[in-house]
Amino acid sequence: MAYADLLPEEMRKQLIQRIAEGETAREQAIDVMTALQNHFGHMSDQAMLVASELLAMTPLELEELATFYNFIYRQPVGKYVIHVCDSAVCWMHGHESLMDHLLSRLKIRLGETTEDGLFTVLPVCCLGYCDHAPAMLVNRHIHGELTREKIDRILTRLAEEPHLPTGMK
């Protein structure tokens, strides 16, 4: 296993065991890619080769998945990936002006990462928190009933506490 040797011993063993527990290796593709992008920061070309080796899938078969899903990042992303819901209920609750506020505060455009590598902002469809609209997800952690002030508080806290565990991307 040439590429999989790039992983820490423990992580490699865990992934191999997890893959063995499924009905087929391929069934675990999303879980394995999620674990790898947490480790490498995103699904880099190198991470893709590791995944393809572990899962016994061709890089092309994996590419079909990696480029399809909203939560697999084939491009570099920040430490915190912010998915802002832009579907109907959040739209009705002022998603557009909140998105403008978020982007101007971070000084980036939609889809970009801040220079310090901390934040990436991406649009996402309905997150299923319409009773708490408008909502966004930061590394799969939900924040609802958003206001400009609340967004400011969240960003400040994340930027000021670099030692907090970042959770799952």
Next chain:
Amino acid sequence: MYPQVLFANRKASRIATMEEYCRSGGYEALSLVVGKWTGKDVCAEVQRANLRGRGGAGFPAAIKWLGVPEEADYPRYVVANCDEMEPGTFKDRVLVHADPHMILEGMALTGYATGAEKGFIFVRPSYESSARILEREIQKARDAGYLGKNILGTDFSFEIVVHRSGGRYICGEATALLNALQGKRPNPVKPPPYPTVKGLWGRPTVVNNIETMANVPHILRNGAEWYQGLSRSSTSPGTKLFCVSGRVNGPGCFELPMGITLREIIEEHAGGLQPGCHYKACLPGGASTRYLTSEHLDVPMDFESVAAIGHRMGTAAIIVFDQNTCLVGATLNLTQFFARESCGWCTPCREGLPYLRDLLWRIEKGEGEEEFIPMMRAMCDQLWNAYCALAPGAASPVESLLTYFEDEVREHIRQKRCPFKT
């Protein structure tokens, strides 16, 4: 307050424990049925109760189960759909956070009815907390003998695995979900063969929404007559989880009898419209249903009554719009959602949705032309040629916008701007 069945143990601050679920009659259906009834008996009782699918289509659950051929090979599988990416819908999340063991018992019973020994719960990424709750509670149920090998000392074994999705709307479609679960690109597949004949790894597979499965233990424990008595409707039995969002005072998820009117749901249970807002329209079942106007407020919310007026109840996720919300803008937003979430596999959906989105965008920006209206109508008809239900669903808000709010669309075209923007 109406009888609470699925939400009997719902609490404001925490998840019901397995002990609380058991005290309320939980896992009694499993001990009643397993090793004593045949799978066919279970199907028959659920068929008598006329339990209908809660994921949007309303297909009778027992008919689906009976689609698994008696002589079919083993292993067989059960999949609980907790993907729930229909805009406006959040009932599955609330249900997992209210009483997770009800879902697990329902899955085990579905497995028993169809001869399956393994189940998967397919969970979307934004419900990571639900996935963790389910994994934790599966282990508790296993330790207590309700899941795993030889359940309650019988020959029946059933395992449940939580499968995390990478996150795309199309994964909620049953055949796309099965592709996703097998690690393939989640394109829908046009049946036949149906998943109940050839599903996961070519084996018979039953896919049900988690709300559907959560009803099963109650039906088996209390009987079909009791279940029918919960409803106000003679054709759609049971209770339903209604999600209400948008311009209401108290958005939330409510367990109410099938057949309750839209007016009562919005005015009494969701606290009515926000101050200064008047009801203009709602989508009754997520983004892929048709707008209901104020003339529809007294329609009973059950599958047949909504179908009788040419609409669909969908997931019963009611998004309420007020007089100050531009429905061209709302429909543009919905169409943008569908265009982005289309898997791109078949032409009507891949090409037709961006076409509709662009026409709506131009109308909203004040660049609309009179001829766009018949062009949009024609494209809505074309969308029915798609492989799966995504494109016809996407046509619903557009087509109903043109049916009920054509004046509003024309006003955009005439004024060359959105009349709601000052």
